Amino acid sequence: MSKRGYHHGNLRQALVDAALSLIEAKGPTGFTLSEAAKQAGVTPAAVYRHFAGREDLIAEAARQGYEIFADVMQYAYDSGQPSALAAFEATGRAYLAFARKYPGHYIAMFESGISVNHSPELAAVSRRARDVLERAATELSQHIPEEKRPPPAMFSAHIWALSHGVVELFARNSPGTQSPFPPEDLLETGIGVYLRGLGLLPKDE
Amino acid sequence: MSKRGYHHGNLRQALVDAALSLIEAKGPTGFTLSEAAKQAGVTPAAVYRHFAGREDLIAEAARQGYEIFADVMQYAYDSGQPSALAAFEATGRAYLAFARKYPGHYIAMFESGISVNHSPELAAVSRRARDVLERAATELSQHIPEEKRPPPAMFSAHIWALSHGVVELFARNSPGTQSPFPPEDLLETGIGVYLRGLGLLPKDE
DNA sequence: TGTACATCAGTGAACGCGCGTTCACTGATGTAC
């Protein structure tokens, strides 16, 4: 264990990590700049060497989350190719998997109250994540007869909303509100029924 | 304008109303006990005549929200009877209508971080609201051949999640994240596709 | 390899603030007689 020098070396990222673990442990409200600094072994004032302030730190945590999120979605999409259906279903599963694996990031992204327009970078990377799902939806909807094809943006909005709802309502350890079913099953079956409704899955089980 | 007496007369409810308007205006974090008291024209200390503390005040706001919510859902359900399908679709629409009409209550209920088990009353009334949707789902699912019928609790969980996701992602005036479609349309079409997937709506438009 | 020096990451003390909560109190209200 080498003695830490006067300079931290990687304080910026250490602060982001501290913020994430605080958010994960105590919710978006539980995070304070001072406590994050303390957890990184540093004076609160040191934070200002790396961030404009509290909100800026959260925004960076969210940005990193979107970055991971977009990668995860992209990877899932690719793994299902060349089948449009497999690619689409994989991205749906990836949404929930991300929320479970990176709860701190997820909360920073969707529940911390920071706007996706906080910075151009944040807007861009969130757009990138959305685009993956939308592309998967677009390609899948090619298999629906044109005249009864819903707009792909609506299609993907439905799945996004269902996924988000499942996460918020059933995949949180909010005390007392335990899920009647595993969230993964809920999302899987929900998407299944939905795709069947679009004629993209056979009518029978 | 009669001079206010020394006693407020209905301070308890005035505080709840103040809390709701603050929550609506500034989010669940924006609400403070002190400011709610100020808005009700009263000293912060006066709050303690009526509530155990800050959290207790939010819980009461949420409780009143669930009460209204359950009534609204029940009314919608009744209005669709005797058609199981009409009743179900009406409750779906009622969910979103409630979220739009009572944003303060909605946030207190679902985003304030208070547990539904804060008090037995709160647990009971939230149970009542859930039960309406679950009953509608149960009745509607009678029309599905028994062997391919999903558990009604799962059925209603899907709709609950979709509705909640639509509200959170597309029905909030979160700056920059405007919806590509009106939330009402999104929910309506989403539920439509879903019901078609269950064989409860004809295959063709 | 050694020295002088510029850089700049982090310190530590201080700030003003508004928070939730407590306490002894006061005075308006309602009731008993």
Next chain:
DNA sequence: TGTACATCAGTGAACGCGCGTTCACTGATGTAC
């Protein structure tokens, strides 16, 4: 109808706290020569 009195809703001052942020500073690090 009038008076005495109990109740209790709201006051106002005070508290300790942790917050985000600022500031002049210091001393470790890295570079130029």
